[in-house]
Amino acid sequence: MLHRHGCTTVIASRKFDRLKQSADALSIATGQQCLPIQMDVRKPIEVMNTVDEAISSFKRIDILINNAAGNFLTPTSGLSFNAYKTVLDIDTVGTFNVSKVIYEKYMQNHGGVIINITATLYYRGQTLQAHAGSAKAAIDALTKHFAVEWGPNNVRVIGIAPGLVAGTGFAMAIGGVDSDAYREYVSGIPLHRESAKVDVAHAVLFCVSPAAKMITGHTLVADGGSWLTFANPVYNIISPTASNVKSKM
Numbered sequence: 001m002l003h004r005h006g007c008t009t010v011i012a013s014r015k016f017d018r019l020k021q022s023a024d025a026l027s028i029a030t031g032q033q034c035l036p037i038q039m040d041v042r043k044p045i046e047v048m049n050t051v052d053e054a055i056s057s058f059k060r061i062d063i064l065i066n067n068a069a070g071n072f073l074t075p076t077s078g079l080s081f082n083a084y085k086t087v088l089d090i091d092t093v094g095t096f097n098v099s100k101v102i103y104e105k106y107m108q109n110h111g112g113v114i115i116n117i118t119a120t121l122y123y124r125g126q127t128l129q130a131h132a133g134s135a136k137a138a139i140d141a142l143t144k145h146f147a148v149e150w151g152p153n154n155v156r157v158i159g160i161a162p163g164l165v166a167g168t169g170f171a172m173a174i175g176g177v178d179s180d181a182y183r184e185y186v187s188g189i190p191l192h193r194e195s196a197k198v199d200v201a202h203a204v205l206f207c208v209s210p211a212a213k214m215i216t217g218h219t220l221v222a223d224g225g226s227w228l229t230f231a232n233p234v235y236n237i238i239s240p241t242a243s244n245v246k247s248k249m
């Protein structure tokens with residue numbers, strides 16, 4: 001979406017082969033350059049190197065989208081100390097690391113927009129999600145802190161909280177698009193539809209555009225009203241087999 005609106009982009013994550021495939025596909029589809037860089041958001045040195053490479057390639061970074069996340073469904077009893085820390089490290093520390101480095105190396109002097117992709121999990125204490133919910137709560141706090149501290153340098157910081165998005169790990173975790181569980185989930189969303197990936201991209205486009213020039217420090221929920229109604233079933237926790245409730249997303 002950003003390519004279609006004139007941006008060149010850098011995409012960064014741990015698995016270079018997958019990144020390269022995505023970058024090639026994006027460039028072919030849109031005619032805009034997309035540079036893939038291998039980076040673990042948890043490693044400050046890799047983040048600094050990536051930001052240096054991005055600036056040296058494109059001379060500017062106007063938009064940062066913090067989208068790295070790790071998640072799985074499990075009750076806290078099935079969550080090891082390391083599992084909890086891993087999710088906080090990827091989601092929250094990763095968001096902190098990349099934002100801090102890009103702010104200090106570029107946006108501090110040139111302004112920009114930072115988008116933090118977050119989730120509504122902690123609004124009602126979602127079952128099986130203590131790790132991801134606390135990571136996202138901390139990200140939403142960072143959205144406010146960064147917005148206040150960096151506003152005078154013309155940096156806007158906005159969170160976007162999607163809900164069920166078709167074709168993602170969470171969609172698979174609740175059974176996939178052809179399952180009864182999936183259909184039931186969708187029927188419980190006030191707008192009776194899940195998001196497509198492009199709906200999330202449209203929310204990003206709005207937030208980074210001049211149409212949102214007075215918006216900062218806010219988290220926009222873009223989930224069809226789902227957070228108001230979706231199930232938060234405690235039987236997931238209290239069932240005798242709860243410690244087996246574990247699924248990859």
Ligand code: COA
Pocket residue numbers: 069070071072073074078079080081082083084086087169170246247248249
């Ligand atoms: N349930 C409970 N614990 C889990 C788990 C699950 N489904 N998946 C991983 N963990 C635990 C691991 O057992 C490990 O803890 P341990 O050392 O005490 O055994 C810890 O989490 C770290 O896992 P590891 O795979 O070593 O870390 P990683 O940094 O390579 O990857 C994830 C972490 C979260 C990215 C990885 O588990 C994953 O691929 N998850 C699914 C994909 C995903 O998260 N997509 C994003 C959706 S928003």
